Amino acid sequence: MSPRDPETHPDGDFSGQEFTDVDFRGTVFPDRTDFGGAVFHGKADFSGAVFTGRVFFTGAVFEGEADFYQAVFEGFANFRGVRIVGAATFNGAVFADGPLIEDAVVDGPLGFRRAVFENTSMLGPLSARSVDFTHATCHRRVRIDVRTEEVGCERARFPSGVRLLAHGARVFFTDTELGGASFIGTQDPDDRDDWPQVMSLTGTDTGELTLSYTRLWRCRLAGVHNLDRMRIEGYSTFDVAPPRLFTARRSIIWDEHLLRGTWPQAPRLGRRRWAPPADLPPAAAPESASEVEQAYRALRKGCVDAGDEVGAGDFYYGEMEMRRLGQFLLARTRRRDRWWPGWVAARGEHLLLWLYWAVSGYGLRASRAFAALAVVIAVAAAAFGAWGYPPAADMTYFDSLRFSLRAATSLLRGPEQGLTPAGEWIELVLRFTGPLLFGLALLAVRGRVRR
Structure with missing residues (x-):
């Protein structure tokens, strides 16, 4: 049997069969198609294939790579219990209904780059090395339950919202569209290793986003829209300021760490203490201290609205620190430009803020x-x-x-x-x-x- 000849099985029943290096590129599968329990040895190439009816890969085993690049699923697609030893690629695929990817195991990366989900979808629970939704579009609300190392949603579109359960994964929501109520969290708050680690929300409108039991140690928050309306429920942890003699510990956002530790304009003495750990990949610092100040102000407002006085106090301290640092850098710039009236004004405000910090810790110590x-x-x-x-x-x-x-x-x-x-x-x-x-x-x- 030639795997490229669908006429061999006019009813579309391939259940339980074995294939070796199967090549179904561009094949049109009419009506209902069933690959339930099938075993694919080597690479299974379905790129550009069109499934006009319901399709079932229930319990199928892919011993190599599964490639569904730009495949079109016009009916319901069921991938429940699928096992993929290599990578799984659905980049550019179109799902008119579904899909249902449940209890699936992918040893390699799982890609949905530029994929389109027209209807309500349920992805997971599943496990993969990484899951990539970069530039993907989900027109209806989608539920994603993944156990993986990394979830990328850069510039993805969720106009009706998303519920993401990312167990222990690093989550990137850079320039992501969240048009409806959305959630990032875990189902097991008692296990801290299971908490997702949100790495970036930059450029995302978080007005309808809720974070619950998440790790925000390395999260980029500068440039986030409607940050004051983002809800932080449960016990979500931020980074803490590096220890220093006679100073109390406080929660900080990662943007301040990068600004103080890597920005060439930051005070030299503080750069060593605030330098990011050497085992982390290099990251660009925020463009200005005012961006970090605005992020702190928005977080403080959100804590005040939620009645969280502890968080509001720490974020107010961070806001004032960034304001003081901003005036210090502004005075340095105006001195370099020889604009002396502006230098006097910036230096005077910096001195006032320094005294406020020195004698009372901004009214908090x-x-x-x-x-x-x-x-x-x-x-x-x-x-x-x-x-x-x-x-x-x-x-x-x-x-x-x-x-x-x-x-x-x-x-x-x-x-x-x-x-x-x-x-x-x-x-x-x-x-x-x-x-x-x-x-x-x-x-x-x-x-x-x-x-």
């Missing part, structure tokens, strides 16, 4: 604010002892410390001790600086309690 208040009171007490009292005054350092503490915690109380003109200036500065630092400390305590 209570210990830093209390420490700054204690230092100011101690320094003021020493200054009072050196220049603040008349020569006849007999004041010890502890008397000055008590006087400084009273002055620092009140704006309007009059002086209880005669002072020199220098002492009056010290007291005036202390009466404004002390309540400011005390207020920042209370603000940080309030934020910690609300968490």
Whole structure:
């Protein structure tokens, strides 16, 4: 029998048969076609084939590559229980109804590049080395349940949404169209190794996307649309800032890691601490700090709307860090261009943000604010002892410390001790600086309690 001669089986029944290096390129299969239980030795080439009716590959075994490049399935296509030892290629294929690819095992990569799914489809549960939906189009809602190393959906179109269960896989949703409610997650939240690792959402409108029990350590979020409306349910983990002495750990997005660690314009001292791990492939950093700042702002807004004070605090810290870094880089640029008024403005805002960070951690670190208040009171007490009292005054350092503490915690109380003109200036500065630092400390305590 010649495998290219469909007339040998006019009823389209190839079930249980064995084929060797089968070549059905461009073949038209009329009506119902059944390859259930068939065994294909070597390569099975169905590229350009047209299945005008229902087609069944139920339980078929492909001992080599299965090539369905630009095949057309005009009826329902059933690939339940199929076993493919090599790669499976459906690139450019058109599915008018279905397909059903369930309990399938593909040892090699599974490709659906530029494939078109006209009707509701259910892909999985299945396993493959990788699954590629680059430029694919699913006109109706599709459910994808895959156990694989990587799922690529770059520039794919899901106008009615997608439910993706990617068990332990790296997921790429770059410039992907999500027109309906969509979901990325897992069915086994207790197993952290089963959580999908979302690598990129850049260029994707995530307004109707829900992430549940996902790993976002290496996820690119700069340039994501409607990020504030994306829902993060369950326990999805972000990366954490590299450790540094006297700094609290906080959740960060991977874009900040790349910006600080690989951007040539970033401060040199921080690049070593923020450098990405050497075992990761090189990745391009965001174009500017403002992109990362906007991503943090959108994430913070989403956390506030969801009542997540912990996440909102960390993302606000990241937003302010990117704003401070942006002003530092802007001042450097304006100095290089010799635009001195702009340099003064950028440098002034950077200094203000630096002080806000140093004395209170942007109003989020209570210990830093209390420490700054204690230092100011101690320094003021020493200054009072050196220049603040008349020569006849007999004041010890502890008397000055008590006087400084009273002055620092009140704006309007009059002086209880005669002072020199220098002492009056010290007291005036202390009466404004002390309540400011005390207020920042209370603000940080309030934020910690609300968490």
